[in-house]
Amino acid sequence: MNAIPNNKLQYLKFLSELPLFNDIQDQEIELLLPLIKVINYQKREMFFINVDKRPGLYITFDGQFKLTKVNERGDEMIIRVVSNGEVISPMHFSQYYEASAEFIKDTTLFYLSEYTVNQLVKDNSSFAKNIINMLAENIQSLMMAAEVWRLKNTKERLGWFLASANTNNLGKLPISKSLLASYLGMTAESLSRALKKLGDEGIKIEHKMIKQETGKELCSYCDRVIGVNCNLFGSKNCPLF
Amino acid sequence: MNAIPNNKLQYLKFLSELPLFNDIQDQEIELLLPLIKVINYQKREMFFINVDKRPGLYITFDGQFKLTKVNERGDEMIIRVVSNGEVISPMHFSQYYEASAEFIKDTTLFYLSEYTVNQLVKDNSSFAKNIINMLAENIQSLMMAAEVWRLKNTKERLGWFLASANTNNLGKLPISKSLLASYLGMTAESLSRALKKLGDEGIKIEHKMIKQETGKELCSYCDRVIGVNCNLFGSKNCPLF
DNA sequence: TAAATAAATTGATCTATGTCAAGAAATACA
DNA sequence: TGTATTTCTTGACATAGATCAATTTATTTA
Numbered sequence: 001m002n003a004i005p006n007n008k009l010q011y012l013k014f015l016s017e018l019p020l021f022n023d024i025q026d027q028e029i030e031l032l033l034p035l036i037k038v039i040n041y042q043k044r045e046m047f048f049i050n051v052d053k054r055p056g057l058y059i060t061f062d063g064q065f066k067l068t069k070v071n072e073r074g075d076e077m078i079i080r081v082v083s084n085g086e087v088i089s090p091m092h093f094s095q096y097y098e099a100s101a102e103f104i105k106d107t108t109l110f111y112l113s114e115y116t117v118n119q120l121v122k123d124n125s126s127f128a129k130n131i132i133n134m135l136a137e138n139i140q141s142l143m144m145a146a147e148v149w150r151l152k153n154t155k156e157r158l159g160w161f162l163a164s165a166n167t168n169n170l171g172k173l174p175i176s177k178s179l180l181a182s183y184l185g186m187t188a189e190s191l192s193r194a195l196k197k198l199g200d201e202g203i204k205i206e207h208k209m210i211k212q213e214t215g216k217e218l219c220s221y222c223d224r225v226i227g228v229n230c231n232l233f234g235s236k237n238c239p240l241f
Numbered sequence: 242m243n244a245i246p247n248n249k250l251q252y253l254k255f256l257s258e259l260p261l262f263n264d265i266q267d268q269e270i271e272l273l274l275p276l277i278k279v280i281n282y283q284k285r286e287m288f289f290i291n292v293d294k295r296p297g298l299y300i301t302f303d304g305q306f307k308l309t310k311v312n313e314r315g316d317e318m319i320i321r322v323v324s325n326g327e328v329i330s331p332m333h334f335s336q337y338y339e340a341s342a343e344f345i346k347d348t349t350l351f352y353l354s355e356y357t358v359n360q361l362v363k364d365n366s367s368f369a370k371n372i373i374n375m376l377a378e379n380i381q382s383l384m385m386a387a388e389v390w391r392l393k394n395t396k397e398r399l400g401w402f403l404a405s406a407n408t409n410n411l412g413k414l415p416i417s418k419s420l421l422a423s424y425l426g427m428t429a430e431s432l433s434r435a436l437k438k439l440g441d442e443g444i445k446i447e448h449k450m451i452k453q454e455t456g457k458e459l460c461s462y463c464d465r466v467i468g469v470n471c472n473l474f475g476s477k478n479c480p481l482f
Numbered sequence: 483t484a485a486a487t488a489a490a491t492t493g494a495t496c497t498a499t500g501t502c503a504a505g506a507a508a509t510a511c512a
Numbered sequence: 513t514g515t516a517t518t519t520c521t522t523g524a525c526a527t528a529g530a531t532c533a534a535t536t537t538a539t540t541t542a
Contacts, residue, residue, distance in 0.1 A: 140333075140335045145387060147318060154529070419518095488537105489539080500527075506520080
């Protein structure tokens with residue numbers, strides 16, 4: 001848990017390619033480096049986010065973790081799975097909101113204090129814009145998640161996720177099935193059954209890779225928000241148009 | 242649908258008291274007035290938010306509407322109920338996200354174009370900060386909503402909402418029961434049954450007012466996020482501490 | 483590479499909440 | 513002020529998905 005040491009160049013390159021530092025000069029990022037703390041976590045480790053804990057902004061340099069809420073009964077809800085290059089900013093949560101982060105892989109986080117972030121927002125309108133975009137994306141994905149949970153049944157939820165992972169993650173399932181089940185708000189058993197139904201439609205998962213018989217079966221589970229990165233998007237072969 | 246006319250003073254006062262214009266001089270707001278469009282909608286009217294529609298920012302001067310998503314089967318999900326003084330900014334949604342607004346009361350909205358908002362963010366760091374706060378609050382309430390939908394049963398969901406309305410809206414139910422049911426992701430029948438169970442615990446709704454037998458029954462459905470405005474919050478009588 | 487551990491599947495059963503239908507209460511309207 | 517319309521409540525029943533238990537398959541670890 002110490003300030004950035006000598007891997008300077010590597011870190012600089014990583015940061016400069018993040019959407020969070022869009023339109024921000026390398027020199028400026030370099031000035032920031034001494035203010036960034038590097039924190040390492042091991043798989044299965046967890047920490048609580050609450051009033052007392054550092055309420056700043058975390059950038060995932062490497063690894064993966066899940067942000068969760070647990071109720072009195074012990075039921076767990078996954079709010080978000082955060083991977084390489086993604087940002088989470090507890091400083092923008094309510095002061096009294098409690099959540100926990102559990103690490104799925106060994107993970108390295110960069111930490112920026114609330115004060116640092118606020119100064120940047122104040123002094124640099126590009127950074128302010130980037131923060132706004134980051135929050136807007138959060139809102140978008142929370143709205144999508146709400147929709148998926150509320151309006152889709154288990155098969156549709158899984159199909160939707162696979163359609164999204166297929167275009168945005170090159171057909172590779174980014175998380176395990178049981179974590180996915182939990183993320184989609186169903187049990188592992190239900191996911192298994194949903195997957196069998198999708199199998200009948202020509203959609204399969206083999207060795208963590210998503211396979212389609214003709215390559216278009218997942219289109220019926222796609223929507224315009226998750227589909228923007230699909231190479232069919234907007235073309236005459238895209239059923240969404 | 243025309244630029245702000247002569248009710249200048251009234252509008253100015255309204256705007257200057259909004260969190261969105263925190264730390265912004267009245268003079269500056271005044272310069273903004275000509276850029277604001279006033280739009281009136283009638284109860285039951287609706288409009289779709291999508292790529293083609295004005296993707297700016299709306300301020301609710303007066304009235305109430307619900308932001309909803311509908312799936313192919315016609316099931317409706319209420320994303321948010323927006324009331325007096327509240328802001329919604331479709332410009333921060335994904336370009337392809339489709340939602341609809343349906344007006345619950347006759348409503349007057351102020352509209353700021355995306356360009357105007359972006360200029361303000363660029364030129365005025367206080368405004369940028371206010372936009373960030375607004376988005377952060379959105380994220381917070383979406384996370385809370387997800388939690389309520391996913392981890393609470395019908396009785397707990399209703400109890401949670403009543404606890405919140407009780408402290409934040411002075412015990413007055415801000416919406417009808419059937420709209421509330423829909424907002425809480427349950428049917429009107431389920432809400433009715435949940436309310437009966439709460440009745441056994443001393444929690445009732447009479448003439449749209451929330452009543453508790455001893456005045457503390459709802460505490461067991463409260464949490465620290467919705468409870469911040471409660472006058473017991475943090476005191477020795479507050480069960481959350 | 484085998485043993486140990488964890489993850490995924492399958493079947494049987496349970497349950498919370500949805501659906502449908504009828505009636506009561508509240509609200510709007512004339 | 514009474515009638516019409518909408519909203520709310522109640523009961524009977526249906527169902528998606530949860531839970532529980534037993535294997536099977538995959539992944540670690542020694």
